[in-house]
Amino acid sequence: IALKKKKKRRKEKLYFLSLPQYPTEPPDCLVDFPVQFAVSWMPQDSLIDIYNQFLAALESLKEFWNAMDEIDGKTWVLEPENPTRSATTRRIAIGNNVSVNVEVDPRHPNMLPECYFLGADHVVNPLRIKLNNNLHLWDPEISLLQNLKDLLEMDFPSRAVLEKSDFTKDCGICYAYRLAGTTPDQVCDDPRCGQPFHQACLYEWLQGLPSSRQSFNVIFGECPYCNK
Structure with missing residues (x-):
C-alpha cells in the first residue's frame, strides 16, 4: 500500500506499507522522511489510524521541507x-568553484545548520570569518536561507540569472564533472589557478608523486594543473 499526500508545487511524500500479517502484527514501513518513523500499532487499529499518524508526521516536518524547498528553488x-x-x-553554489555545504536538523530547521565551505582558502576563509562574526544575527523567526544571506553578507547566485553550468567545472585530472556520484570539491589554493578536482582523483595523484608528504590523513603536494 502506498500512502501519499499532495500539495500544490510540492513534491509527493510517499509512505509504503507492507501488511504480511494484518491485523495481528504491525505493518512494515518504508518512508521517505529525514527522521525515523515507526507506526504505533494495536490489533484493533485501522488503516485510517495509520494514515492519521502519517499526516501528523508530515505536519511535524513541514518547516523543514519548506526550508529545503526554498533553498532548492x-x-x-x-x-x-x-x-x-x-x-x-x-x-549550495556561492561562486565559481566556491560552495557551502549545509546540514539541516529536520527537528529544528530554524536553528543554525552545520556549514562547511568548499573552495580555495583565500576565498572561503573570509566567508568563515563573516559567519563566525555574525552568529549573533541568527534569527529563528526568519527563513534559513535569509539567515544564511544575512550572516554571510551576500546573495547566493540566482537561478533566474545564472545557469548551473556556471558552477560545474570539470575535474582537472579525470576531466569529468561527476565521478561515482561525487563532484569536484577540492580546489587549488593559488588564486591564479583555482582548478577544481575530485577528492579521490587528487588523493590518487598526490600519492604517486615522490615530492608529496602526508601528515596523518592529510596529503600535501603540488597542484596537478599549475604545479604550485
Missing part, C-alpha cells in the same frame, strides 16, 4: 543532484 544546489525528501544536506 532559489539557489543553485550542486549536491545532491536530485534530493529526496529525506535528504538533510545541500551543497
